[in-house]
Amino acid sequence: MSDKHLSTQFDSELSAISTRVLEMGGLAESQVAQAIYALVNFSGDTATQVLKQEELVNQMEVEIDRDLSTIIARRQxxxxxxRLLIAISKTIGNLERVGDEAARIGRTVQRLINSGVSSRLRVPANDVSFEASLATASLRKALDAFARLDAVKALEVIKDDNQIDQEFDGLMRKLITYMMEDPRTISxxxxxxxxxxxxxxxxxxxxNLAEQIIYIVKGTDVRHHSLENLESIVR
Amino acid sequence: MSDKHLSTQFDSELSAISTRVLEMGGLAESQVAQAIYALVNFSGDTATQVLKQEELVNQMEVEIDRDLSTIIARRQxxxxxxRLLIAISKTIGNLERVGDEAARIGRTVQRLINSGVSSRLRVPANDVSFEASLATASLRKALDAFARLDAVKALEVIKDDNQIDQEFDGLMRKLITYMMEDPRTISxxxxxxxxxxxxxxxxxxxxNLAEQIIYIVKGTDVRHHSLENLESIVR
Incomplete structure (x- = not known):
């Protein structure tokens, strides 16, 4: 009975942490969306908002990590x-990095606005927005897969990454073309x-998040595996 | 006595893992140095070497993570x-990412060579080498700090990062100038x-590595702290 009791406590602590992770993930996701909004609309206010949110995301990482350590030490x-607890620790590390990237974009927008560059800038807004929508969709799918511990959905996220890479390559070609057409825009x-x-x-x-989810569900560390290998592990 | 016995076993397992982490760090460091060599000398062979080493670094991460989980589960x-074990897990995550960056550079060199771009390319070799020497020195210092659990040295690494960022900014200005001088080199x-x-x-x-070391030694999570704050925690 005592074991049962402990295990129930553990489960409820774990479920509380999972909720916090999803909350942190939601924050990071909205941070990315706002960063892109700030860029496309040259909104300094929204960029400032993104940087404020970063502090919150950072703080959540530190807090969740502390809670994880407490649980491990207390519940053995x-x-x-x-495995689950360590994977959660790596997961929030990934989410914090997502927040970092959003903040980088936010700082870029601030710098662009401050340097009065707006009129000369040729951000291919549609393309950037499209690449960003793919990335945020991937992130949302990964968080869904985490909430349901769904390895099949996690595998989809890993597959989707190729499309984002292709979008990036296309966007890069476009930017290079713009620069060559008008070298004054290079800077x-x-x-x-x-x-x-x-x-x-x-x-x-x-x-990376998706890889952690597959590790949690299947117990196999699938980082650096081939896609074919992944298929056979997940199905 | 039994406790003592267990603790001694734990210590020797821990020391074995620390040795592996330093080995992994040394590999990542040499991978970076080789990637820069490959870039500056346009050496396809060295670039291939870098990509082979990446597999090794990845494999070490997976193995050390497995060992860490085993120790935590067995030794409670x-x-x-x-705290130390979890920080080690984050540390090797960082080292793996160093290897990733080296591999990115290696793949870039391969692509440049394959596209026959060498003669047109204007890599500011001295500047890239200098920025890289700062980064590898930082990495080595961080690994040293890890080996000795030296928080003061770890703090130096955190301070050094500003200089690397400044080098990066200077290099970027130089590259932009080259592109504007000769738009054919943009691509x-x-x-x-x-x-x-x-x-x-x-x-x-x-x-990040240095921040983990301060966490191990001082027990304070110093990610996202200000430098002044860090000084007072470490000294």
Whole structure:
């Protein structure tokens, strides 16, 4: 009975942490959306908002990590539960990095506005928005997969990453063309280059998140595995 | 006595893992140095070498993580030891990311060579090498600090990161100037831009490593703290 009691306490602590992780993920996701909004609409206010949210995301990472350590030390979890707790720690590390990328975009927008570059800048807004929508969709899918511990959905996220990479390549070609057409825009075009890169990285982080989920569900560390290998592990 | 016995076993397991972490760190460090060598000398062979080493670094991460989980499950460590083990897990995550950046540079070199771009490319080799030497020095210092659990040295690494960021900014200005002088080089200059960024990220990873070391030694999570705050925690 005492074991049962402990296990129930553990479950409720775990469920509280999972809720916090999803909350942190939701914050990071909205941070990315706002960063892109700030870029496309040249909104300094929204960029400032993104940077404020980053502090919140950072703080949540530190708090959740502290809670995880407390649970491990107090509950002495089984190997399987431990795997879950460590995977959660890596998951929030990924979410924090998503927040970092959003903040990079936010700081870029602030710098662009401060340097009065707006009129000369040729951000290919539709393309950046499209690449970003793919990345945020991936992130949302990964958070869904985490909420349901759904390895099949996690595998989809890993597959989706190729499309984001292709979008990035296309966007890069477009930016290079703009720069060659009008070399005076080169200086201003470097920022969009890094924004496109930041979005591609957000896709990478979603993929890393998905790998952690498969590890939680299947117990196999699938980082650095081939896609075919992944298929056979997940199905 | 039984406790003592267990603790001695734990210590020797811990020391074995620390050795592996330093080995992994040394590999990542040499991978970065080789990636820069490959870039500056346009050596396809060295680039291939870098990509082979990446597999090794990835494999080490997976193995050390597995060993960490085994130790935690078997030894049920105290809160302090647990903190150390979780920090080690984050540390190797950072080292793996260093390897990733090196591999990015290696793949860039391969692509440049395959596209026959060498003669047109204007990599500012001295500048890239200098930025890279700062980043690898930071990484080495962080690994040293890890080996000795030296928080003061770890703090130096965090301070050094500013200089790497400044180098990156200077390099970026130089690349933009080259592109404007000769717009035909734009396409070929984008790769050096990303290389410079990859090196800057390596500096970031060294900084993250240093933050983990301060956490291990001082028990305070110093991610996202100000430098002044850090000073007072470490001294």
């Amino acid at each position: 979890p089984t190997a399987r539960d431990l 201003a075009s470097i920022d969009p280059v890094f924004v496109a890169k930041a979005i591609e990285r957000i896709g990478d982080h979603a993929k | 460590p105290t809160a302090r030891d647990l 070929a200059s984008i790769d050096p831009v990303f290389v410079a960024k990859a090196i800057e990220r390596i500096g970031d990873h060294a900084k």
